């Protein structure tokens with residue numbers, strides 16, 4: 577494995593901060609800036625982080641930016657439909673090629689997440705500021721590294737509840753319990769092509785979620801976990817016809 581830093585692009589739709597005063601107060605420079613700082617805090621010089629937002633040309637996700645991105649993080653909510661399909665296809669292709677993707681909170685309904693999952697990705701929700709307790713159900717998992725206990729809590733959150741309409745995760749790291757009684761698979765990993773996808777639930781824009789130390793560490797851990805292993809892959813993701821077999825096959829009668 578190379579020791580080169582993980583090249584991270586934090587993508588954010590960056591809309592609520594501009595039209596909701598409460599969100600602007602919580603994240604005066606945008607949530608993406610706080611997420612960038614969280615990843616830098618957790619990974620130090622293991623990562624170099626840049627940001628990209630919806631309003632930039634090509635949503636900040638040009639061919640060149642994506643070619644130089646090992647891990648992309650995605651926060652979207654109100655503007656999912658404004659993300660151009662061509663850009664979604666570009667991100668999708670990069671994931672299949674090996675780019676890691678971290679999808680956060682309301683990103684469950686983003687075009688890119690739904691395309692990668694192949695399911696509806698719906699869930700229950702309620703916004704009354706209830707407590708969330710995230711139980712780690714995979715204690716040896718690198719994404720859970722550094723936890724002081726087998727759970728952590730967020731005092732005020734938006735609730736997401738089951739059924740979360742996703743394919744069964746390849747790896748399940750967190751299950752959330754909510755004060756109102758709902759539960760949710762809140763930390764999930766899937767492999768798609770050569771790439772890994774990590775979905776992490778916390779992140780509602782009106783609560784200070786991305787200032788929480790546990791959330792910040794999991795975000796950094798998640799970026800590190802889905803980062804591609806460098807080096808040339810011996811595997812083909814296409815459908816090559818193998819006319820000459822690895823071992824000789826005796827001629828058989830038909």
Ligand code: ZN
Nearest residue numbers: 682734780781
């Ligand atoms: Zn939300």
